[in-house]
């Protein structure tokens with residue numbers, strides 16, 4: 001694997017989930033694989049989970065890690081081509097990425113969208129230039145339109161927490177996984193947030209649905225439709241109560257409008273998931289990528305209840321990152 005940017009970089013979801021869970025069971029089994037290999041993590045935006053879990057994953061594989069907070073510690077970056085750099089930008093991405101490629105064997109990049117110009121954000125221009133000029137394998141630590149390490153984590157967490165039943169036929173027992181109903185619900189927020197997490201979650205869940213692992217429903221208020229290229233095959237409804245019926249996993253996330261790009265169209269708490277709303281579910285587990293604004297996006301009574309998977313989900317970030325790094329290291333050796 002040379003790039004980890006979207007679900008399209010993974011042939012078989014079940015296989016990578018299996019690999020990640022094997023690493024969870026035996027984290028140091030490949031401690032020598034990353035010896036004398038350097039991972040560079042480049043952040044243009046803040047992070048807690050992505051930063052720490054990816055570092056831990058690399059260390060479990062024996063890698064060394066360097067972290068660059070480009071937004072605070074780096075030179076102001078120019079990404080446009082053909083401009084005279086007589087303004088505030090100091091270093092062009094062509095040189096910055098190439099130099100980081102000289103120091104590292106694998107690079108990770110986090111780069112959020114500006115939420116002003118949809119065409120520019122959805123072109124993933126900055127991310128693509130970074131890949132092109134660093135000349136090394138690149139992992140997305142969240143780009144303008146996707147957050148694949150989070151989505152792989154989410155799938156691992158869903159599969160890990162899906163009950164398996166044992167069936168007997170002619171004296172032979174076979175295990176059968178219940179096919180869970182997974183629901184992505186929009187939730188309120190006071191800030192305009194990117195569509196990267198819901199886009200990415202949707203495209204991973206649509207592929208998981210194609211592989212017959214689960215069924216997938218999205219619910220949001222009118223005006224919050226995601227780009228259709230991420231949601232093909234999903235059941236989509238603006239009726240949250242209908243969507244939550246018989247749900248096994250409810251993934252809660254805010255996003256700003258895609259069609260009225262970057263705008264907040266709905267305010268108030270009406271869409272906030274609560275214990276009361278969860279009564280129609282199949283005792284659903286609640287998920288969120290974190291950070292979460294308590295009692296705005298998600299009721300604290302749910303976050304603090306046994307239904308919550310948010311901490312286990314964040315813990316699984318390590319195994320998602322480790323599975324991806326291992327595949328990249330396998331190719332370097």
Ligand code: CP
Pocket residue numbers: 046047048049050051142150289290291
């Ligand atoms: N979920 C997630 O990516 O968390 P951070 O932004 O803290 O890395």
